[in-house]
Amino acid sequence: MKLDFNHIQAAHCENGVTVGLLKNSGVQQITEPLAFGIGAGLFFVYIPLLKINNGPVIAFRTMPGLIFKRTCKALGIPVVRKKFRSKEAAERFLNDCLTEGHPVGCQVGVYYLPYFPREYRFHFNAHNLIVFGTEDGNYMVSDPVMEGTNVMSAYELERVRFAKGALAPNGQLYYPKESKPVTDEQIRQAIKSGIKKNVFNMISPLMGPIAGVNGIKYTGKKIKQWRDKLGRKEAGSYLAQLVRMQEEIGTGGGGFRYIYGAFLQEAHAYIPNDELLEISTQFTASGDLWRESAIQAAGIYKGRLGTREDFNKMGDYLLEIAEIERKAFVALKKIKWH
Template sequence: MSATTLSFNHIQAAHCENGVTVSLLKNSGIGQITEPLAFGIGAGLFFVYIPLLKINNGPVIAFRSMPGLIFNRTCKALGIPVVRKKFRSKETAEAFLNECLEAGHPVGCQVGVYYLPYFPKEYRFHFNAHNLIVYGSNDGNYMVSDPVMEGTNVMTAYELERVRFAKGALAPNGQLYYPKETRTVTHEQMKKAIISGIKRNVFNMISPFMGPIAGVNGIRYTGNKIKQWRDKLGLKEAGSYLAQLVRMQEEIGTGGGGFRYIYGAFLQEAHAYVPNDELLEISNSFTASGDLWRTAAVQAAGIYKGRIGSQEDFNTMGDYLLEIAEIERKAFTALKNIKWQQTNPSR
């Protein structure tokens, strides 16, 4: 393998796909993009509880949109074409990766975290929706920019192949992606993309078409279910379910609370492009929601670690989610009711 090192600046971020999106777009000439703007334009805020599907012996609980959607939606909203490929063959996947690097394209890759050699052991478990960037190769090794890490890392071809073809739920199948072209984006394009992202996130969180297990309804549904877990599942299994919720909330990217803080920051940054003061007021609601998600995580940790565990403790945990659901319902309803056409013209 010949050496290929691209001009690339590592950017640390709170969440992997946000960070990959920002880094790849900045590398493609989109200097205005930030992590909150990418997350908001990509309508990344979400919630879903799927009790019939299991990951690590717990129900599927997600606090963000499906992997890949933040990048795809952000690029589409800004008019940037995207290349995205999956592979059946490991050899074909490696060959295409090398072609991309030789053509000057750093690429985003979806990977599993269990075998990432630079991850601390306590963060390695079977989760296949992590994202990183490969930006160079040298003597059989690859240069990797993982946005959740402070600096860059080097992986062997085998190590990279192993995480690109991790098995299990959300198996990445060697998936890689990158912006197809270098472009500039105008202030007006940013404004339209921001409004489009807000409208999409409003729909995803409060539309009745999302069903009872997704969006704000999903948060409320989960809160009510938590109150039943102790009697229905027994204290041990109920505790493991709460451990799953906290794992997905606090250890996968930024989880529940962190995503709410990022969305609040998005609304604040959006104000520079869409100067409506309601955005600043509504951003405070997402900060409050983030605080409550963090408080709920502490309550859940107390239960699954055995410090508390009465039915009243489960009721308190469920009530936290019911309160969160109401805060987010009001916040997204307020966003839905903004008269965008009456917003001051872009500056």
Template sequence: MKLNYEHFQAAHCENGVTTSLLQNVGVHQITEPLAFGIGAGLFFVYIPLIKINNGPAIAFRTLPGLVFNRTCKALDIPVVRKKFSSKQKAQSYLDQCLADGHPVGCQVGVYYLPYFPKEYRFHFNAHNLIVYGKEGDNYLISDPVMETVTTMTSYELERVRFAKGALAPKGQLYYPKEGRPVTDEQIRRAIKKGIAKNVNNMLHIPGPIAGVDGIKFIAKRIKNWRDKLGLKTAGLYLAQLVRMQEEIGTGGGGFRYIYGAFLQQAHAYLPNDDLLEISNTFTQAGDLWRSAAVQASGIYKGRIGSQEDFNQMSEYLFEIAEIEKQAFTSLSKITWKP
């Protein structure tokens, strides 16, 4: 049983799954940047009290599942999303979806993914892939971050669908319930809504840990990590920052590059030249995130490690926070022409 499905490679897993599943039901206008922007995927949060892989919880994107849900909702595409307590019921439901002709997105843990390079396998449970068929005991897998399709046995797929720990997927799967024609006017409205949501998330969430304020919050703390935590633990915390940015993120602050591409593509639907100028600002932020990752890696690997090196790391993040604040403030002031 192999569905009529075309593999789509993307910079990030949920963006790719969202784009691929929507294109599969006929929404051919959607691209990875448009899905990311309409889904208000760009974010930052630092939660020092929650530990993942012995480091603080840090995220460069919104919670898993929200890009898909928000994009489909904005385009009036109904969604099916299920979690399971029973592994048997999870597999039976998946098999029925495939029999009914639905490729499905699955949230999984990456640690036991057999086709992932070993250096990328650690306990992180918010990866997304598509199951698009089954042949014997092998499920046909389209993972958007991989170049080609692959297969997993029923045991291998069950293992990653029911991975334990933070953000445990609990067999979660999702797909568009049905395809509907999407007009350019719907895309325009969805773009505006996505931008407004992302402005709010980055500028107006109360408290110090999220959005632009979250970047400033961790920047302040980094200056004190060397003395407070010791060089080894401080290096591990910085490694966590790089891991979430580079390995589970999109590399070098890549979410900022994708958001910049979203604004460029949005310009085709909403021809306001401010979008192009602000797009360049997000590219600048992405470049600085890349520089920060290089600095953090140098500390973690022991090539550098003085207090001045930690100060420099902190300054990178303060500068990024100001750039992203400027960009989202500018977006909030755009007046859309009728």
């Protein structure tokens, strides 16, 4: 049984799943930048006490699942979301959804995805894909970061749906509860609410020193201390973690900033305020600096660089990025919405 579903390739998995599921549900205006912006997806947090792959957690986007949840809520679309203790119950519910005509989003672990190149497989459990059919005990999968669709056996799908470790998915699946089109006015209001939420998440002092633009600044200052405090080897592994979280998991630091800039450009079609276009260029500049910082970090952890000055330069990149993003979000906060 294969549902009528169009595969959509995207830069980031949850954005792509959100677009795929919503287009399938009748929301034809949705694009990856709109989903990311309406879902207030841009973020930063540095959590040194929580480790993934022996490095601190560094995230460049909001928590997994929130982009889909926020986008649907802003557009007035109810959502079904379930986790499971039993693998049998998870498979049974998935099959029921497909029988009822619902393609479903699934949170999965990356490490055992059979169609991923080996060099991209590591223990990260917040990847997202869509299951849109089943045949002869196998499942048809639309993974937005892949060019085309794939087929997984029941065992392969179960294995990634119940991957162990941090952010364990526990068989989680989700989908829009009903299919309905939305109006341009709904999109317009959703854009406004998404921007306001992202402004709060990035510049509110309530988010604390490790999150938002304060978190970028905090991390930049810490990087300057890593060489002397941790030693070159561990400091290099921490920077490798930063680059992995930035460039390999999802779209990462630079890519997300480019997507947010594209969101503001697309928002201009619904809210013709030229300030949105001007501010979008600041996020492009931030994205460029994130990419430059990744090159600097790679030089350090690969051993080409390693002096205290090299670490200071790396930290300065983040301090500059923090200031650019702070100014951009302050400018967004000051926009007068009509």
